[in-house]
Amino acid sequence: MQVIILCGGLGTRLREETEFKPKPMVNIGERPILWHIMKFYSCFDYKDFVLCLGYKGEMIKEYFYNYDVFTNDFTIELGDYTGKVKIHRCNDEAGWRVTLADTGEKALKGARLKRVEKYINEDTFMMTYGDDVANVNLHALLDFHKSHGKIATVTGVNIASRFGELKIKGNIVESFIEKPEATTEFINGGFFVFNKKIFDYLRDEDECDLEIGALEQIAKEGQLMVFKHNGFWACMDTMRDVEYLNRIWKENKAPWKIW
Numbered sequence: 001m002q003v004i005i006l007c008g009g010l011g012t013r014l015r016e017e018t019e020f021k022p023k024p025m026v027n028i029g030e031r032p033i034l035w036h037i038m039k040f041y042s043c044f045d046y047k048d049f050v051l052c053l054g055y056k057g058e059m060i061k062e063y064f065y066n067y068d069v070f071t072n073d074f075t076i077e078l079g080d081y082t083g084k085v086k087i088h089r090c091n092d093e094a095g096w097r098v099t100l101a102d103t104g105e106k107a108l109k110g111a112r113l114k115r116v117e118k119y120i121n122e123d124t125f126m127m128t129y130g131d132d133v134a135n136v137n138l139h140a141l142l143d144f145h146k147s148h149g150k151i152a153t154v155t156g157v158n159i160a161s162r163f164g165e166l167k168i169k170g171n172i173v174e175s176f177i178e179k180p181e182a183t184t185e186f187i188n189g190g191f192f193v194f195n196k197k198i199f200d201y202l203r204d205e206d207e208c209d210l211e212i213g214a215l216e217q218i219a220k221e222g223q224l225m226v227f228k229h230n231g232f233w234a235c236m237d238t239m240r241d242v243e244y245l246n247r248i249w250k251e252n253k254a255p256w257k258i259w
Contacts, residue, residue: 001046001142002120005037007130008054008103008112013238022056024130025063026236029249033236034060034130036256038096043258044138046126047096050119052103052112061100067093092259110208117199128190133245134233135255136191144227145193151223152215153193156186157233166226173224176215186226189233231255
């Protein structure tokens with residue numbers, strides 16, 4: 001099961017951090033939030049990642065290209081230009097497969113997703129945002145998606161938010177409204193499961209969005225289902241969010257830490 005993570009946004013509401021780095025590289029504790037998201041997926045044995053890069057994507061490439069030497073002791077013999085490095089122990093992330101794809105600095109999310117279609121090998125895959133953490137049961141999410149046979153499943157979280165509101169009847173999403181002014185309904189918490197038919201609703205153009213357009217249309221067609229999650233969910237959208245996530249991590253109260 002492949003997992004696409006959207007990592008290309010500008011993170012304008014977090015400018016104190018994102019002036020110097022992409023938002024997925026903002027730390028919780030000593031590791032970027034992107035690492036926390038990937039670590040969470042890997043605990044369910046989903047370790048094949050496709051990262052959609054944009055703004056300052058080279059920093060994410062560098063992080064993973066050098067991951068083994070960043071996270072382990074190693075020996076290198078100076079003057080040996082063959083590039084041989086001896087790693088003295090293996091990190092716990094051994095076995096992760098990470099595809100890093102440039103999807104355009106100005107592209108919207110639908111375009112980013114469309115541009116990694118060529119890397120998706122199976123009919124079903126997962127996708128999430130690079131700034132959300134949660135304790136979603138990913139096995140239950142996938143089982144739910146397989147049970148209904150629709151194109152898409154979105155994880156709905158029941159909190160007031162600035163994000164996409166889901167109008168729900170039973171488990172069917174009747175409409176998808178991105179960033180309503182106020183809401184008391186389930187909202188878009190990311191942690192999607194898609195069938196490859198989702199790509200038919202997307203275009204390889206920077207202006208192609210995912211929520212405004214594709215998911216709205218899929219919902220109108222009755223092809224978007226919601227997996228209701230009443231547990232923990234949080235996004236890293238402002239400095240207040242950064243401080244909150246770092247505080248609960250430091251206090252060892254992070255609900256997404258299942259490793």
